[in-house]
Amino acid sequence: MTSNRAAELKALILPATIDTLTMVFYSSFFAIIIGTVLGIVLYLSKPGSLRPNRFLNFIIGAIVNIGRSMPFIILIIIIIPFTKLIAGSSIGNNAFIVSLTIAAIPFVARIMEASFAEVDSGVIEAAKAMGASVFQIVTRVLLPESSQSIISNITITVINIVGYSAMAGTVGGTGLGPVAIRYGYVKFQADTLFFSVLILIIFVQLIQTIGSYASNNIVNLTHTISKWVKKY
């Protein structure tokens, strides 16, 4: 490989990497926050839970199921009006962030709900018997007690979003996916394809490693952080 070709590749792949990172970061961020809130609502509104509400549970459950059964490519098209409303345009990276977020929210909501359901009901009952409010139970029992599993969920979600981000090209977005397709596949540049894919693999490996470490050490980590916060 000539140094000329290397410079070309760098000019192509480096900005694409940054674009992918940006898109994955923002859509993961919004999807996890909104999805977790929906997961909490699903958990609390279940019959026999702390705030049973059959109607609310059914409606949110139905929306989540519809969202999850939709192929991503179709979802992108269907939500175009909504994307336009939020991002101001139906094409480009911002538009794609909206689509990615919307696609990930139902998934996050369901896996978070499942994590909350794993928290021992006896512990919830004990907190209730001690006089904890529903808000206190959520913030002091439900979330901390399922933190290991929440971190695993976040890891899975981010990795899924990295995968979906390859489809940014469909709405005129940029990033490693479109570069790999446009240059690697359409223009037969094997080296471009190779390096794009390599960077994606490194991404996923990194996310999984960090996620697993954080999941195993979340309790110690939060303690260290809270001690550190108290110090300063």
Place this chain on the structure above:
Amino acid sequence: MIIVKDLVKIYKSKDKDICALDGVCLEIPKGQIFGVIGLSGAGKSSLVRCISSIEKPTSGEILIGGKNISKLSEKKLRTARKNIGMVFQHFNLLMNRTVFENIAFPLEIHHISRSEITSRVDELLELVGLTDKKNSYPATLSGGQKQRVGIARSLAIRPEILICDEATSALDPLTTHSILSLLKEINKKIQLTMLVITHEMSVIKDICERVAVMESGKIIEEGNVTDVFVKPKTALAKSFFEDKNLLLSHDIYSGILTGNSYVVKVNFIGDNSVDPYISNAIKKFDVDIAILAGNIQQVAGTIIGTLIIEIRGSGEKIKDTTSYFTSEGLLMEVVANDI
């Protein structure tokens, strides 16, 4: 002080309604340890869940410290719960919190200041003997240690009453004993009113002053533990309190009757267990007495001795002997006779 009046709890399901509590009445004065014993499904758990207001009773009243908690709004109920401490069978500790943080949990909920929490938790850790485990996580503790954390946590907000729901049922006999001694010690120290729910007779025997026997949602027998222990009225109470080593099988004892004899069971309770009744009777009435079986145990702090004896002699003399025992206040029951 806990007063329960005509408590009814009906669980509605599609097929049929299940009546878990059927008019339960209780009165537990301040500082007393009150036991409720019953088999699974007798309604013990429903009773606890209603008194701790985890569930709303279908009808009836629950007064704790003079306050009717069955009629409070949810917000007021949360404050009222400060008055009730609970110890659970499966400890229900927060696994991601240290021992210290677990005990601090109820204090945090009720917005107690940081410095106060630290001093209170340290005090409780000392009370339950876990100061060295302060920063350990529940997963690293033994069952008995976990229950000590549970007890410390239940006492954190200084409740007036403590409910122990099968608190020792998941523990081995030795640990059970140490947990019961701890509960008794706490009861003495701070005059805590305690409601102890269990299916283990030994728990009642060890720490309770009064006991209620439950069956199918009703209290079928209630009284001082010593009384219920030596003179159970209902078959269920009998099956709980009967000494399995002194089974009064008529068949066994009638087999050894030697002609002109009675086999009787005599209970010696408290102070009168040390007087020499047997030798007195032999001297006084010229009868022979053979001891067939016997034991001695402590029930609610009272020594109770039980002897199964065969009294041999003429019918008249045996009658004199038995009436002598009765007149001395011993509890006596004829098991078999061949006169």
